[in-house]
Amino acid sequence: MSLPETLWFIARNFPIYPTLGILTYVLFNGIYKSIKGAYSGPLSAFPGPDFAAMTGWYKTFIELYQKRSWTMHLRELHKVYGPVVRVGPNELHFDRPEAYYDIYNSANHWDKEPEQYHSFGLDRSCFASLKYAQAQERRDVLLPMFSRQAVTKLQSLVQNNIDRLCEALEANDAAGKSSDLFYGLRCFSLDTILQYCFNLSIDALGAPGFKAPAVEAMEASLPTTIFFRHVPVLRQFVQSLPIWISIQLSPATTGLVRLRALLGRQVNQVIDNPKSLDDSPHETVYHRLLDKKANNGKVYDPETFYKEAQALIFAAGHPTANALTVGIFHVLSNNGIKERLVGELQEGWPDLNKTPTFEDLEQLPYLTAVITESLRMSPGIVSPLLRITPFGGATIGGIKVPSRVIVGMSGTFVHESEVLFHDAKNFNPDRWLVDDSAVLERWLAPFSKGPRMCIGQNLAYCEMFLGFAALFRRFDLRLDGNTTRDLRYRECYVPQFLGKHLTCFCRPVEK
Numbered sequence: 001m002s003l004p005e006t007l008w009f010i011a012r013n014f015p016i017y018p019t020l021g022i023l024t025y026v027l028f029n030g031i032y033k034s035i036k037g038a039y040s041g042p043l044s045a046f047p048g049p050d051f052a053a054m055t056g057w058y059k060t061f062i063e064l065y066q067k068r069s070w071t072m073h074l075r076e077l078h079k080v081y082g083p084v085v086r087v088g089p090n091e092l093h094f095d096r097p098e099a100y101y102d103i104y105n106s107a108n109h110w111d112k113e114p115e116q117y118h119s120f121g122l123d124r125s126c127f128a129s130l131k132y133a134q135a136q137e138r139r140d141v142l143l144p145m146f147s148r149q150a151v152t153k154l155q156s157l158v159q160n161n162i163d164r165l166c167e168a169l170e171a172n173d174a175a176g177k178s179s180d181l182f183y184g185l186r187c188f189s190l191d192t193i194l195q196y197c198f199n200l201s202i203d204a205l206g207a208p209g210f211k212a213p214a215v216e217a218m219e220a221s222l223p224t225t226i227f228f229r230h231v232p233v234l235r236q237f238v239q240s241l242p243i244w245i246s247i248q249l250s251p252a253t254t255g256l257v258r259l260r261a262l263l264g265r266q267v268n269q270v271i272d273n274p275k276s277l278d279d280s281p282h283e284t285v286y287h288r289l290l291d292k293k294a295n296n297g298k299v300y301d302p303e304t305f306y307k308e309a310q311a312l313i314f315a316a317g318h319p320t321a322n323a324l325t326v327g328i329f330h331v332l333s334n335n336g337i338k339e340r341l342v343g344e345l346q347e348g349w350p351d352l353n354k355t356p357t358f359e360d361l362e363q364l365p366y367l368t369a370v371i372t373e374s375l376r377m378s379p380g381i382v383s384p385l386l387r388i389t390p391f392g393g394a395t396i397g398g399i400k401v402p403s404r405v406i407v408g409m410s411g412t413f414v415h416e417s418e419v420l421f422h423d424a425k426n427f428n429p430d431r432w433l434v435d436d437s438a439v440l441e442r443w444l445a446p447f448s449k450g451p452r453m454c455i456g457q458n459l460a461y462c463e464m465f466l467g468f469a470a471l472f473r474r475f476d477l478r479l480d481g482n483t484t485r486d487l488r489y490r491e492c493y494v495p496q497f498l499g500k501h502l503t504c505f506c507r508p509v510e511k
């Protein structure tokens with residue numbers, strides 16, 4: 001019998017006073033255990049707020065009640081408590097860059113933390129697999145699709161989407177309007193990932209003003225990841241609802257509900273009739289998941305296909321578009337940087353009718369430095385990526401941590417470290433062009449490090465090289481009123497930007 005069933009049974013069958021007595025006992029026993037754990041458990045020597053040491057509700061209070069970004073709050077805690085802070089009854093956060101590499105490195109096959117990774121509702125996907133071995137199996141299946149060779153071969157797909165984005169920007173300019181590049185870039189990366197992984201087209205780029213329902217809905221649904229993490233039962237309830245009720249309850253997320261339904265239908269069709277994949281012009285995620293040899297004879301159920309598809313869309317959509325958005329904003333905010341980038345592109349791409357390849361563009365040093373700096377400055381995945389220390393414990397940042405403790409560090413603590421990056425808040429591509437910049441590259445971790453690092457970085461780079469080059473070579477871009485304040489965000493694992501969308505006048509240059 002579960003706890004609620006037991007309590008219900010007692011309440012029905014026993015008089016009121018003993019029932020109240022039992023409930024009071026349960027309550028005080030819980031409080032006693034929290035206090036005991038806070039002051040005499042294995043983490044009692046670690047500094048941090050008492051409230052955090054006693055209960056996980058501390059994080060809930062900050063994120064849900066105060067609606068603050070957890071990582072911003074962590075910065076304040078580190079100022080008070082030092083390089084390691086106890087931020088939950090069984091959780092530590094670190095802020096020194098070297099600690100990042102002690103947690104996220106190839107030798108560590110540590111589990112992902114269940115509460116954080118279950119909150120996305122993507123169980124059975126590679127991203128949400130908690131165990132290293134489980135994830136590694138799936139990564140082996142998916143990685144060939146995202147190898148450098150595979151991405152280079154399919155770059156025309158990315159280029160085609162950039163061309164469509166550029167056409168829409170030209171049309172807006174011809175109508176005397178600026179363009180919402182924030183949404184435009186999200187449409188670009190969503191169309192790209194859907195075509196690349198599933199040979200599926202929803203033509204987000206064709207939506208008027210780039211207001212594609214799926215893109216708007218993905219944005220609107222970001223804060224739900226916080227709710228679902230703190231109130232898991234809500235996630236189970238919402239996910240069990242029929243589509244039409246979900247739409248009634250949350251009209252802002254209709255586009256996402258419809259995209260999920262579309263994916264669900266595609267999955268069923270592929271599983272019912274694998275031959276339908278023969279029509280695909282290139283290999284898709286479905287080919288990989290259906291390949292028995294690659295999967296050691298395993299046959300997956302439709303739910304696994306479906307969750308993997310959703311996870312890839314979630315993982316790929318936001319961070320790539322954010323890095324482009326943040327980078328474009330900074331380049332346009334500094335005339336010197338903009339002129340150098342445009343100058344290099346004019347030299348490296350002299351004839352506008354002959355578009356260079358991804359490989360050609362990678363040879364341009366300033367463009368490469370701009371992209372690297374955009375990745376450093378963009379809060380790709382903001383939240384600490386939580387892991388659990390192995391049996392036997394670990395040493396992190398020179399500090400001994402016991403077994404089975406939740407540990408994490410937000411990559412922004414590395415990228416914004418003044419010790420590593422001089423004038424870290426300043427967008428400065430030149431930092432990647434000095435003699436010892438190779439040393440600095442070791443500290444660049446937008447895709448994280450170790451066995452669970454991003455599998456899509458080649459595709460992300462391809463989108464960024466083709467995207468930056470096309471936008472700055474084909475257009476004279478000017479900001480339409482954006483300021484640094486527009487980069488403020490609320491942390492929802494990925495950032496949800498709170499300011500005015502990046503909006504630009506995009507005047508085509510003479511051919």
Ligand code: HEM
Pocket residue numbers: 126127128135139146311312315316317319320323380381385446447448451452453454455456457459460
């Ligand atoms: C600039 C763009 C991108 C950034 C900054 C980025 C960043 C990251 C980071 C930090 C992680 C680790 C997440 C964690 O441990 O919780 C990750 C994982 C992942 N990324 Fe990316 N990503 C980007 C683009 C992409 C793209 C285009 C794809 C498409 C295939 C992708 C697919 C994935 C997947 C499947 C994982 C999970 C890997 C695992 O858990 O083993 N990402 N990404």
